[in-house]
Amino acid sequence: QKEVEQNSGPLSVPEGAIASLNCTYSDRVSQSFFWYRQYSGKSPELIMSIYSNGDKEDGRFTAQLNKASQYVSLLIRDSQPSDSATYLCAVNLSWGKLQFGAGTQVVVTP
Amino acid sequence: EAQVTQNPRYLITVTGKKLTVTCSQNMNHEYMSWYRQDPGLGLRQIYYSMNVEVTDKGDVPEGYKVSRKEKRNFPLILESPSPNQTSLYFCASSFTRDGEQYFGPGTRLTVT
Numbered sequence: 001q002k003e004v005e006q007n008s009g010p011l012s013v014p015e016g017a018i019a020s021l022n023c024t025y026s027d028r029v030s031q032s033f034f035w036y037r038q039y040s041g042k043s044p045e046l047i048m049s050i051y052s053n054g055d056k057e058d059g060r061f062t063a064q065l066n067k068a069s070q071y072v073s074l075l076i077r078d079s080q081p082s083d084s085a086t087y088l089c090a091v092n093l094s095w096g097k098l099q100f101g102a103g104t105q106v107v108v109t110p
Numbered sequence: 111e112a113q114v115t116q117n118p119r120y121l122i123t124v125t126g127k128k129l130t131v132t133c134s135q136n137m138n139h140e141y142m143s144w145y146r147q148d149p150g151l152g153l154r155q156i157y158y159s160m161n162v163e164v165t166d167k168g169d170v171p172e173g174y175k176v177s178r179k180e181k182r183n184f185p186l187i188l189e190s191p192s193p194n195q196t197s198l199y200f201c202a203s204s205f206t207r208d209g210e211q212y213f214g215p216g217t218r219l220t221v222t
Contacts, residue, residue: 041216043214043215092208097155097168098143
């Protein structure tokens with residue numbers, strides 16, 4: 001079992017719709033969780049961090065964390081073509097390593 | 111502007127010719143790390159540094175060296191590059207090991 005798992009996609013989302021990305025992790029003691037956006041050939045860009053159970057909203061992005069289920073998700077509301085990218089889930093494992101998922105490719109279609 | 115910089119951004123070299131990729135951050139971060147990214151394999155950590163003179167291996171350290179003589183700089187050294195080190199390399203930094211990491215722009219390395 002991989003430490004951080006994401007569906008690779010591509011996730012096709014109509015413009016203006018909600019994109020829902022999921023991430024599961026294996027380390028029950030993990031305390032910090034991040035979502036990065038990466039455009040092709042570019043560096044990962046931090047878009048959300050979440051540390052406690054529940055929802056955290058920032059503009060059109062909402063991160064949701066459920067530690068009991070070892071699950072973190074990202075919602076993108078009112079999806080725009082500029083949201084087309086690969087989204088990386090990252091989890092700080094209990095021994096201090098930041099482990100990245102393989103990423104979910106999102107394609108927003110006009 | 112707070113940032114992580116890397117140089118060079120693109121490099122084509124030949125097998126066995128030593129090279130150094132520089133990384134510098136101006137955010138006074140203690141933690142710095144090097145990753146490589148390959149299609150289908152995602153981001154893999156090469157080496158990391160908790161502070162000056164404190165470095166440790168990540169998941170794929172073979173063929174690489176690092177040093178941390180100053181807080182702001184964390185160069186990646188390939189003593190004898192080989193074609194399997196052709197990859198996209200990223201440097202990242204954060205205040206603490208479990209904090210938000212900020213990435214440099216990347217260095218695309220091709221070894222022929």
